[in-house]
Amino acid sequence: MSKIIPEASETLLDVQNLSIDFDVDKRKVHAVQGVSFTVEAGQKVAIVGESGSGKSTTAHSLINLLPGSGHVTGGSIKLEGREMVGESEKTFVQIRGKKIGLVPQDPMSNLNPVYKIGKQIGEALDANNVDVDHDIVQKVVDGKLEIQHSDDELFLGRNARRKIENEVLKIWLAEAKYNVDEIMQKVPKESQDNLSLRKDLFNILVAAGVSEENASDIHSRIVKLHKSMTVGSSIRIDVIHTLQKFGISESKATQIAHEHIKGSEKVDRIAGLLAEAGLVHAGQRAKQYPHEFSGGMRQRALIAMGLAARPRLLIADEPTSALDVTVQKRILDRINRLTSTLGVAVLFITHDLGLAAEYSDKLIVMHKGRIVESGASLEVLRNPKHPYTKKLMNAAPSLNATRMISESTSQIDKSIQKSFNVFEFENLTKEFKLPGTKKNFKAVDDITFAVQRGKTTAIVGESGSGKSTVANMALGLLKPTSGRILFESTNMDEIMKSKKLSKDFRMKVQPVFQNPYGSLDPLYSLGRAIAEPMEIHGVGNSKSRTARVKELLELVQLPSSIMTRYPNELSGGQRQRIAIARALALNSELILLDEAVSALDVLVQEQILHLLNNLQKELGLTYLFITHDLAVVNIVADEVVVMESGKLVETGKTADIFKNPKQEYTKNLLEAIPGRNLI
Amino acid sequence: MKKLVTTLSSVALLFVGAITLSGCGGSNSSSSDSIISVYGCEPQQTLVPGNTNETCGGNIINELYDALITYDTDGKVQNEIAESITPSDENKVYDVKIKSGLTFDNGEAITSDSFIKSWNYTAADENAQSNQSFFELIKGYDEVSKENSKVNELSGLQKISDTEFKIELTESSITFPMRLGYSAFYPLPVSAFDANGKLDPNFGEHPIGNGPYKFEAWNHDQDVKLVKSDTYKGDRPSKNAGLDYKIYTGGTEAAYADVQSGALDVLDTVPQTQNKTFQNDPQVQPVIEPSPVYQGLEIPDNLPHFGYDEEGQLRRAAISMAIDRPTIIANIVDGLADVPAGFSPNNPRISGAKAEVKGNDVLKFNSNEAKQKWEQADAISKFDNPHLDIYFNADGGAKSLLEAVANSIKTSLGIESSVKAIPDFKTLLNKEAEHQMDGAFRMGWQPDYPSVENYLQPLYTTNAAKTGSNYSGFANKDFDDLLLKGAAASSIDEANDYFTQAQEFLMKYLPCFPIYDRKQNGVSAIGVKGLTFDWKSMPVYTDITKG
């Protein structure tokens, strides 16, 4: 039995001329101005913009969860035809979770650290008075929303599953022409009720008189059946279909299902929700705390929470920005599938144009609080109309397939002979002793590759791949456990032992780190920060150093007046420029960039990458570029080293790797780059 | 939320449990109207008369015991337990007859042994009793007080019968009977001693006495309860049903607040902070009477330029006259003192006290004369870097007084004078006793018996440097002789004449100069009647009534 909800034929969300202000230090900041858009039932809409564009603010205003001093100053928000602007908090409490769900951005800080995951999901169920026995399945049929609600939507409970599996086991025994009662008598009493769950089922059956061939067959089929039914998630109608797939007749399947499936308890439903979100061993995981989960697992928990009450609209606020790229793909795929199945509309907030395009039907581009362009995703992608959109497109690494070309002129003195390879890593291994375990942890396992002079070599890998450890060893901050590193044909060991050699080394190799806010001492003026390396190495005198600082600032395209200012006055991008200037202070030959652009907005990122590229051409710099973002690698690197769990997976020229990846893992990584397939 | 409630409830339960377990301390039903609550402090030792020499214990013991003699309002000796005390051999031997029929609280008769056993015990070295030195006049004292002495009986005490005994002294002393009122000479029940003459160690926790009150209970640091003795036949029966000494651990401030709110009946020392206001405080009844206590400044002779030679005499006189006593009295003690008359306060209850002692202009403020004298002293021997440091113990309350004195000296003489703190009383006392002071210090005195002799002999005689409280280094044979003559006199009046001469003698040397004679002040709560003080400035507890 299905009901057609009349109001479902109206637009689900209709935002008109929305304006939002913040009160900052007695000034009014117009965070959102005159924004209008719609979301239909079941539709997937993405809002794309850089930080400060107002995309998050808009999304949060829909459920009246604006932070701090934010408030809506004008416009209308109609949810299912009902005006929401000006409504009381009580009203919003009602719609939150039930009508509109939220999957927030940072998985660690968005989960309460002192409660178990299961409890937090349970809260979502309780707060919205969700019926844990039945599922709510919404389907969009001909633009109309159908909500089905019948006993066919009863959830499968733990006990029910156990009993069903037991019955099926008996049916299969009977089909194999065994006397079921006889066999069951020979089964030890304590195993009789949970036969299907036992790992030693095979042995028990054989001991009870079943032939080895039959026992093994039944065992493997039971295991498959077990995996196909999810407690708290599969509904009765699903179970019936599943049983049929496993060879049970329709009438028998229906009978079994009706007999055993009576609905689930809350704890089952919680496990079911987590399983839907992709969490393995959901039942056990529900009893754990957030800090025991990995980033991806936490995000799945948040997805489960957002969908727990089966809302009509799900706001996904940068749900994957804190995750590795392969995990990102899985999560987004999951959200996509789940929301499609459940008929939930999605409002997807992101800064990544490629991501937005791949996972949404409609794309809205926001810039400085206004909508600059909107339309069908593919359309906007292929024919951007607004100049800002065009800029974003050009800057998005995932949407660009080629290496950046610099137009600067080279200033290298070609007469000086230098080694071909700046670094050579041979069988490099690093082991760590972990407290509490006996085995050592191999962070880097037998890596061999070389860094060519004048080129950009990228080490790419997800978190835990060991790339940062390699970087630290290259900088001489960690000693390898075995293997060796040659810097300009000299063994790093020797360099580090000798005072003079190591000092020279430091002048030649300089790092730029990820966090622009952490790498500059807030108490140093910018001029001093840049001059510091020169001071330490005793290069020049105060006057010459100041001159050099001015030079460097020019190189990184910052005004020399900035010398006397302090880090807190600069933006992230400007700070990275300062960090780069500092790295160049000693005329270094190799710059190690450890996720140097990962924290920057896409347009700023593009500028910095261009800058680096130009500097490379002008000064003959070698870059060792550490990153997790394969898309960036494509546009900046000449050589690529792919790492996974400490091991080297694949290495080669960028173009080769990207066109013809040889290893499975590399293929997965490439698959995960959003938007690649769209252009 | 559940955790918050649980935490709160468990804390509350804990607390309630603790409170009820304590048995509510002493919230016994309020004592009958006739029990007077008085200020008390925890006695330093247990309540053994021979071992108590401070006021906390003394105030209590005084009510538990009667002595052989008592004093009338002129400081003259009256017989109490004694029937008669007959001197002979030029006041070197005294024959004591005890009244018959007198008993202790436990019914035990008061006999000669009650005195002899108790006195022997106190005098013997091995018992380490505080009041040991009071027996130094009695023959045999040297033996019992020698180090590691095995002798523990005074040879000068001879029992004649149960109601008569003889006391033989080492030298004549006409004032000896006056000393017999001091707590060192109280009798103790014979049953409290074992066969070897040792006092039962628990006696002090449950003393048995013969005074107007009987001991009831002592909760350490909390209170001491006494009830009116129904076997008492002496001269000062109690008009109230008993005394409840509430022990205040933090001083008299809290006690004063209690008197104001009616929770305490009698406070015998007004805290300094209330000096200005207590006389006009409508919530208390103030009592002010002369006391036998004075405050003075003592300069030891080991200070350069301050010996007892001519130069030193001039300087000492100069310092004394430089002190603006009237102003200090007005400001520091809010007028609750008198300008000194001599080396004992001009208190009619003290035998031999004089209103004016010849030569006492050195005790009067006169900055011109002070300057003159100082210059004269400089003429004899120039004092480079003239200064006088004054020491005080930080845990006492004398700082403001001594600061005022120092300022006075500075202003009048133009020399450097500043106060220096020594952390606590015992350290200061030690330094004084070891003659290690390099500055002046406060000297006050409370007498043990009401005679001028007691203001002179323990403080300024040569002997007193060894066994008394002479920290000034003053040792003058002529002075000693005057006192001996006084002790050997044949009448109290004659003795007092000698003592007056001794005072006049001291005016030249001024080992210590009194600054003021304190007035005793106390308060009682509204509704409490009859608070007065005796010669020793102890409240006459037996006269206090309420309701």
Added chain:
Amino acid sequence: MARYIGLRILQTIPVIIGTTFLIYALVFAMPGDPVRAMFGNHPPSEAAMAVIRHEFHLDEPFIMQYLHFLYGALTFDFGKTFQGRAVSDVIATSLPITAQLAFLAIFFEILIGVGLGIIVGVKKGKIFDNFILMSTLVIISIPTFVLGFVCQFLFGVKMRILPTTVGNYVDLYHMLMPALILAGVSVSYVIRLTRSQVRDNMNADYVRTARAKGLDNKTVILKHVLRNSLLPVITYIGADLGALMGGAVVTEAVFNINGIGHQLYSAIAKGEGTLVVSLVTVLVMIYIIANLIVDVLYAVLDPRIRYGKS
């Protein structure tokens, strides 16, 4: 966890030995002869004083005195005070009183401190908030004894609604005012701490997520904000217990409470080494136990913290 607690308890032993030794040394180093001071201006003979010194081992070298003490402590005989009373008796009478005072103060700390702190933290009204901030600042700035005397006079003498002193009456009615005074500074601090914690947590991401789930304000505050906000507050209160017990000296003096604080003060003034060290030992133990309880409590309340094997 059991192993962790066991280890912590074992650790207390070297701490106590170290502390007692240190305190004993300090008392020993104090100038002045405590025996002479007992007698004031009427000292007995040198010989008599020697007897007393011998009785209290004061004529022996420092290390011997300390060992005497240690040996006695192991057999729970802490010696006698100069008055002749057993030290354990002194502790047995005064410790429970101070404990009651401290517990009552803690009770108020929780009730008023946490209660008001939550209210101010949640409500954004400026007026009430400023009022609370100002008054807590005032209370923190006023020395305890001033506060004590003023309240004693105002409520005890003038208005007669509360008793002026405690004395023998160790019960709730009498201990009310002293406990409030003693808790004064701590309450002010707890209010501020709770307030800032609550404020921070009200803006925390996970609180927003909780709201996004559809939880109403009351549930959000009680279940999410409170639990996380109270963790540091509980730590502070637990540690405060030790401080309150040792630091009640002033309050005890003003209100005539016969507790450990006063005993300690007069023991120091008189130079009674054994008594000082015994009292300090007791206080050290209380402090250690209070801290241990707080640490364990923290582990119980915050699942991120688990001691022993991870």
